[in-house]
Amino acid sequence: MPLIPPGRYQYILWDWNGTLLDDAALCVEIMDQLLRRYGKPGLTPERYQRIFDFPVRDYYQALGFDFSRTPFEQVGTEFMVEYNRRWRTCRIRPHAQTVLRRFQEQSIPQSILSAASVTLVQQGLQHFDLESFFDDIHGLDHHYAEGKLAQAQAFLSRCTAAPESVLLIGDTTHDHQVARAVGMDCVLIHAGHHALERLQACGVPLCTTLQDLIA
Structure with a gap:
């Protein structure tokens, strides 16, 4: 039925x-690269599935971003610039x-x-x-x-x-x-x-x- x-x-x-x-695999790949760029541990698909949520601002904090040092708008835009460049591969x-x-x-x-x-x-x-x-x-x-x-x-x-x-x-x-x-x-x-x-x-x-x- x-x-x-x-x-x-x-x-x-x-x-x-x-x-x-x-596009989940692409999101994991881009965020993994972004985390490593900022000297943070990388992201696996398993961890992503456990912590990804809305609003995504909370998700970024769960990943270890400190917005007092790196504004959410900055890292969020960095992610989206790469996503916008690559989403057509999905x-x-x-x-x-x-x-x-x-x-x-x-x-x-x-x-x-x-x-x-x-x-x-x-x-x-x-x-x-x-x-x-x-x-x-x-x-x-x-x-x-x-x-x-x-x-x-x-x-x-x-x-x-x-x-x-x-x-x-x-x-x-x-x-x-x-x-x-x-x-x-x-x-x-x-x-x-x-x-x-x-x-x-x-x-x-x-x-x-x-x-x-x-x-």
Whole structure:
């Protein structure tokens, strides 16, 4: 039985990074290089999955950055400069287009809800030819990834669908926290940004591939 039964939801919100764009390995690699540049221990995928979180400012502190010496805006921008240079080397997650098309054929509107900048997500959708699947992008106007609760609340204030008829598909505990805070349902994919144990603790449906959503 598919995780998303036909007719259950009137609107679907997708997270971008990790959920549709398979970029966890790139994020680990860039941060590992940044840490070593500042004379700090490197980063493994396992440690990344244990400590990555939103707002990412807290994640940087968990990595050992002292903002009294090196401002968050400085190291955060250094990370994003390299990320912006290299994200096109990533791939869209397997089955993404198939699943997006299935929901589109079922006349379920879809949008992006992201803690990334709207501009960056727009570039990604254009690059991977996914624009036609989405009505809108609800994201930030900067690259410091504070979170997306305010964006979810703003979306619901304009959406005609009731919160309980909206599904958020994401890959972090933050997605679950946002969905729970505004009354939406949530499905999580184990995609590399958070450890499986962290996702399981949320107590919501969990998949390992996007195909699980419709298969």
